Amino acid sequence: MADTIQSILKKFRQNNQSFLIPILQSVQEKEGFISKAATERISEHLRLSKSHIYGVASFYSQFKFNPPGRHSIKMCLGTACHVQGGDFLLHALEAEIGIIPGETSEDGKFDLDRVACLGCCALAPVLMIDNTIHSRMSVIKLKETLETYD
Numbered sequence: 001m002a003d004t005i006q007s008i009l010k011k012f013r014q015n016n017q018s019f020l021i022p023i024l025q026s027v028q029e030k031e032g033f034i035s036k037a038a039t040e041r042i043s044e045h046l047r048l049s050k051s052h053i054y055g056v057a058s059f060y061s062q063f064k065f066n067p068p069g070r071h072s073i074k075m076c077l078g079t080a081c082h083v084q085g086g087d088f089l090l091h092a093l094e095a096e097i098g099i100i101p102g103e104t105s106e107d108g109k110f111d112l113d114r115v116a117c118l119g120c121c122a123l124a125p126v127l128m129i130d131n132t133i134h135s136r137m138s139v140i141k142l143k144e145t146l147e148t149y150d
């Protein structure tokens with residue numbers, strides 16, 4: 001992992017803070033998340049505090065701070081899905097897999113995020129697992145759906 005970070009950092013001049021976002025994007029792309037170790041290395045390279053880096057990175061949903069799970073769940077909480085009980089489903093989902101948005105389950109099976117709209121509002125409430133849309137979700141359907149993933 002350290003070698004990957006080093007090869008990324010080598011492409012960006014030291015102490016130039018305008019490179020923060022491009023560096024974070026490269027790390028996210030190569031490693032799948034922004035680890036503590038990566039944050040420390042970026043901090044040294046750009047002479048920025050770790051809290052500043054964390055503050056910037058956490059502003060953008062594209063950056064993750066946990067390793068991705070084997071399956072990525074995106075729960076839609078856009079208007080259509082919200083009206084159809086998206087929040088309720090999210091709570092059921094959190095209880096079922098034991099994590100909240102932004103986290104990865106301990107067994108590494110699922111990571112969870114909330115999104116604003118998945119573009120299929122007529123099918124609300126909707127969630128996406130990996131690249132599959134699961135439409136007109138209910139708590140019962142949710143349990144059955146999760147069981148099909150290993």
Ligand code: FES
Pocket residue numbers: 076077078079080081082116117118119120121122124126
């Ligand atoms: S609001 Fe959920 S798919 Fe559009």
